Amino acid sequence: MKDPTELESSLIAVKNPLKHEETVETGIFVRSIMKMTNLDFVYVFEKPLAANQLEKIKGSLQQVLGHYPALAGRVQGNQVLLNNEGAAFTVQSMPKGSSIQDIPEDPPTGKPYCDIPAPKEQIEGKAPVLTVTITKFDDGWTLGVVMLHLVADAWSFAMFLKDWSDLYNSKEIEPVQYQLPGIMFQMHQTKKEADEAALTDLNWVPMPLLKQLLFKGLFRYLLPSIMKNQDPRLGSKPERLVLHYSASQLKQLKDSAATVAKTWVSTNEALMAHVWKVLAEASQLTAEQKSNIGANFAINLRSKLPGVSPRLVGNVVTSSRMEIDLNGNLEQQIHTQMRSALTEKKLLTAFMVSTRAWTEQGPCDLYITKKAGDLLLGGIPGVLSWNWQVSNPYFDVDFGSGPPLRGIPWSWNQPVTVVPSPKGGADVYIDMTSQGPVSWKRPPPKWATIGSLCGFLSMSGALLLLKSEAKRSTSLLWLTMMGLFSVEANYYARKDVEKSKQDFCDFVNANAHRGLNA
Numbered sequence: 001m002k003d004p005t006e007l008e009s010s011l012i013a014v015k016n017p018l019k020h021e022e023t024v025e026t027g028i029f030v031r032s033i034m035k036m037t038n039l040d041f042v043y044v045f046e047k048p049l050a051a052n053q054l055e056k057i058k059g060s061l062q063q064v065l066g067h068y069p070a071l072a073g074r075v076q077g078n079q080v081l082l083n084n085e086g087a088a089f090t091v092q093s094m095p096k097g098s099s100i101q102d103i104p105e106d107p108p109t110g111k112p113y114c115d116i117p118a119p120k121e122q123i124e125g126k127a128p129v130l131t132v133t134i135t136k137f138d139d140g141w142t143l144g145v146v147m148l149h150l151v152a153d154a155w156s157f158a159m160f161l162k163d164w165s166d167l168y169n170s171k172e173i174e175p176v177q178y179q180l181p182g183i184m185f186q187m188h189q190t191k192k193e194a195d196e197a198a199l200t201d202l203n204w205v206p207m208p209l210l211k212q213l214l215f216k217g218l219f220r221y222l223l224p225s226i227m228k229n230q231d232p233r234l235g236s237k238p239e240r241l242v243l244h245y246s247a248s249q250l251k252q253l254k255d256s257a258a259t260v261a262k263t264w265v266s267t268n269e270a271l272m273a274h275v276w277k278v279l280a281e282a283s284q285l286t287a288e289q290k291s292n293i294g295a296n297f298a299i300n301l302r303s304k305l306p307g308v309s310p311r312l313v314g315n316v317v318t319s320s321r322m323e324i325d326l327n328g329n330l331e332q333q334i335h336t337q338m339r340s341a342l343t344e345k346k347l348l349t350a351f352m353v354s355t356r357a358w359t360e361q362g363p364c365d366l367y368i369t370k371k372a373g374d375l376l377l378g379g380i381p382g383v384l385s386w387n388w389q390v391s392n393p394y395f396d397v398d399f400g401s402g403p404p405l406r407g408i409p410w411s412w413n414q415p416v417t418v419v420p421s422p423k424g425g426a427d428v429y430i431d432m433t434s435q436g437p438v439s440w441k442r443p444p445p446k447w448a449t450i451g452s453l454c455g456f457l458s459m460s461g462a463l464l465l466l467k468s469e470a471k472r473s474t475s476l477l478w479l480t481m482m483g484l485f486s487v488e489a490n491y492y493a494r495k496d497v498e499k500s501k502q503d504f505c506d507f508v509n510a511n512a513h514r515g516l517n518a
C-alpha cells in the first residue's frame with residue numbers, strides 16, 4: 001500500500017483549561033518499562049469522511065481534553081504537567097483508488113494508521129502523550145489513537161474514546177477523577193510489613209535476591225534504555241494469533257463450565273479454562289508439567305475497592321496469580337481462586353505488591369508464589385498471562401459514520417489479551433513471539449545443540465590459528481568447516497522452531513472452537 005499524503009497537522013488544546021501548571025499522578029507504573037510503552041488502537045469506518053464531520057471531530061476532541069487535561073499535557077519526571085500544550089492531530093489521505101478493504105487484518109504497528117511518538121521524547125516532555133491520526137480512503141476512513149501508558153491504562157483509554165464519541169453526539173458525560181483514594185496507599189509501608197502481608201494474604205514470598213536484581217536490571221534499566229531509543233514510527237508486524245468467539249459461543253462455554261465446576265462461573269473464567277486447555281494440548285505439556293502451573297491475570301480495581309470509581313483515570317490495575325493442576329477440575333480451580341483473589345483485602349495487598357514491584361521501593365519488592373514459583377513471566381511451560389478487557393467500551397463509539405467496522409488493538413506483547421469484538425462476543429489475541437504461550441512448545445534441541453557444538457569447535461580452530469604458525473592451514477580449514485556446519489545447523493534449528501510454531505498455530509486454530517456451535 002502506498003504512503004498517504006498529509007493534509008493537516010496541528011496541536012489540539014483545551015480552550016479554557018480548568019487547571020494550569022499543575023501535575024497529576026497517573027498510577028503505579030511511573031518508573032517501569034510501562035513508562036516507555038504506548039497504547040495504540042486503530043478504528044476502521046466504512047463511510048467516507050465529510051468535511052463538516054471532520055470539524056466536529058476536532059471540536060469534540062477539544063471538548064473532551066477539558067475533561068482529560070493530562071492528555072493535553074506533557075510528562076515531567078514521574079508525573080504529568082497539566083500545561084495544555086495539546087494533543088497531536090493529523091489528517092492524511094491515501095492515494096486515489098485506495099480502499100479500507102486493503103488494510104491488512106493485523107497491520108504493522110504505527111504508520112501509516114497511527115503516529116507513535118518516540119518514547120525518549122515523551123518521557124523528556126518534548127512529545128505529546130496523545131496523538132490522533134485520521135486517514136481518508138475512497139470508501140471510508142481510519143481513526144488511529146495513541147496514548148502513553150504512563151498516563152492511562154486500557155480502561156482509561158476506552159473510557160476516553162467513549163466520552164469523546166458522546167461529546168461528538170452532543171451527549172453529556174460524567175466528571176472523571178484523577179486522584180487515587182488514600183486507602184490504596186495507607187498500608188504496608190515497610191518491607192517487613194509488605195512481606196508479611198504478601199505471605200499471609202496471597203501465599204507469596206519474596207523472589208530470591210539475585211533473581212530480583214537480574215529482573216530489575218532487565219525491566220527497569222536495560223529494556224527501558226533500549227526502548228527509549230527505538231523509533232516506533234518504523235512500525236513492526238505483530239506476531240499474534242486471533243481467535244473469535246461469538247456471544248452465543250461464550251454462553252455455551254459459560255454454561256458448560258458451570259456444569260463442570262458445579263457452581264456459577266463468569267464468562268472470563270469459562271473462556272480462560274477453555275483456551276488454557278487448548279494451549280496446553282497444543283504445547284504437548286506432560287502430565288507433570290500440567291500438575292504445577294499457574295496464571296498471572298490482570299484485575300481492574302475500579303468499583304472493586306472503596307472509593308475507586310469507574311471514572312478514575314490513570315493506571316488503576318493490579319494482577320494476581322493462581323496455581324493450577326490441569327489434570328484436575330480446571331473450571332472449578334479457576335473459579336475458586338479468581339473469586340478468592342477479588343476480596344478487598346487481597347486486592348489491596350496485590351496492589352501494594354504491584355506498587356512495590358513497579359516503583360523503586362528497595363531490593364526485595366518482587367514476589368513469587370510459594371508453591372509454583374515465579375508466575376510473573378509467561379515463558380515457563382504452562383504459565384498463562386491473561387488480560388481480560390471485554391468490559392472495556394472500545395466499540396461504543398460513533399463519530400458520524402456509525403459503529404466501527406473493526407478495530408485493531410495495540411500489539412505490545414502480552415501473552416493472551418481478550419477484547420470485545422465489534423461483531424459481538426470476544427476476540428482473543430495470542431502472542432506468538434517467544435514471550436507467548438507458543439514458547440511452551442519447544443522443538444527437540446538436536447540442531448541447536450549441533451550448532452552450538454560446531455560454533456565451539458570453530459572457536460577452538462580460531463585459537464589454534466592464533467597460537468601456531470605451523471598449523472595455520474589446518475586450523476583455517478577447521479575454522480571454515482566448523483563455521484559452515486554451525487551456520488547450517490542453526491538454519492535447521494530455526495526451521496524446527498518455525499515448524500513447531502506452525503504446528504502450534506494449526507492445532508489451536510483447529511481446536512479453538514471444538515464442541516461449540518457456530
